[in-house]
Amino acid sequence: MKKLINSPDDVVADALVGIAAAHPQLRVDHEHRIVYRGDTPRQNKVGLVSGGGSGHEPLHGGFVGAGMLDAACAGEVFTSPTPDQMQEATKVVDGGAGVLHIIKNYTGDVMNFEMAAEMAAEESGVTVETVVTNDDVAVQDSLYTAGRRGVGITVFVEKIAGAAAEQGMDLATVAALARRVNESGRSMGVALTSCTVPAAGKPTFELPEDEMEIGVGIHGExxxxxxxxxxxxEIAQQLVEPILADLDFTGDTIVMLNGMGGSPLLELYLMYGEVKNLLDRAGVTVARSLVGNYITSLEMAGCSVTLLRADDELLTLWDAPVNTPGLRWGV
Amino acid sequence: MVAEAQGATLGQLRVWIDSFHTLVAEQKAYLTELDSAIGDADHGINMSRGMNAVAAKLDVSSPSTIGELFKTVGMTLVSTVGGASGPLYGTFFLRIGTSAGDVEELDGSGLGTALQAALDGVLARGKAQVGDKTMIDALTSAVEAFRGAVQGGSSIADAASQAQDAAERGRDSTTPLTARKGRASYLGERSIGHLDPGAVSTALLFTALAKALA
Incomplete structure (x- = not known):
């Protein structure tokens, strides 16, 4: 294992030190491992809290700031954060208008956030709404599994719900928008290489030089x-076809070509060209696009495609100003 | 009759936790290895981190009632384990604590009621059923066996021993099953032939209980 680390046990704590140093407009609670927007709580603005295992940067800490998240809780690498972190974040960001929890659909994340919402309601009376993202079409048989995994659409939910909250919409409206984004989006990914969890020290899975894993999850599942x-x-085809087979994307669509962490932008742009070509031929109107590393899987090589069916309301919220380390426009 | 009427004392239940801590530490690598086959290779690491934190907490806090003991254990696990095991094991102990309340001893029926409350809590939290290849397979058998034995007039020590046997049968029943919950479920049929790591750690929990009440 060759990594830029001091010790496998300190990766998350040390990275938070770096985030605090690089982005003075954010506030980092090192004890609870929470990244806050510097000016939170804002009176009468719905608070947005997300979080998850570390290793997917810039998600979630890199999406904290004006027009997106108010707080992000960092877990160990690929391990959900704990309810006390989430409860603390919920209390801190509440400006009286309630708090929305944005959760990727993984068993641990869902249960920890559920306990946090119960604790927050009991102990501090904060109203919490929840949206669980589950856009990964690679998981086919949701009845007999933990359900579809939450992947790329989470970036869109955080951006669009963040814009809605910034404009002063109430909790029920922001939550409904977040759920609508999730329901209108689908993703599919591919891995060319494995990732290595620092604490494990060896690759999560074996993938021969001449093979790839179609439909990989963001933890190497x-x-x-x-x-x-x-x-x-051909890879573009294998990613786009299952998405288009799952949901109708005729009409305006926002497309993300996301890198898994180990593929250069040169390849990501090349892939975007292939994906765009396929979408044009399938009659999908690409209204907006995003190419880069937004929800990663440590150093895994590969990419994912996320499509979001977007009406004028969603496009306007997408275009609204955002100022975070990971996404920044209109400011 | 006098011996059979005896219950589980605060001291014995503290020994339960200490023995579970020891067993988890001993089996840490094994649990992680089982988890690497069908999960994400951290069950032993996470449980061991949690039980170490529990031991450290109990060393300084010395709870004076059974309710307080299990509330401390549950909250510590919830705040240190993360993943799915934190909320599930945390809920298990928190529910025992709530059910027991401010007492220093539980009779067989009281402990049975507390274990049932704990099982119900884990079922509600994880939404798994028997046969989904999870800790529920071991936990359900163990709690049923414990309560059945107490109702049939067994001593609390015998009931705990029967619960241990039942937990191990429940654990072994997970091997041929297809996982329907948690990260293993993404493997579908590829999960067949492997023990569920959560069922294995749950069996350790009842081994520890049988030891503590023997």
């Missing part, structure tokens, strides 16, 4: 199938 490595245009 298995996908739909392992197949021979193919050209970018």
């Amino acid at each position: 298995p996908g739909r199938h392992r197949v021979p490595l193919a050209s970018a245009s």
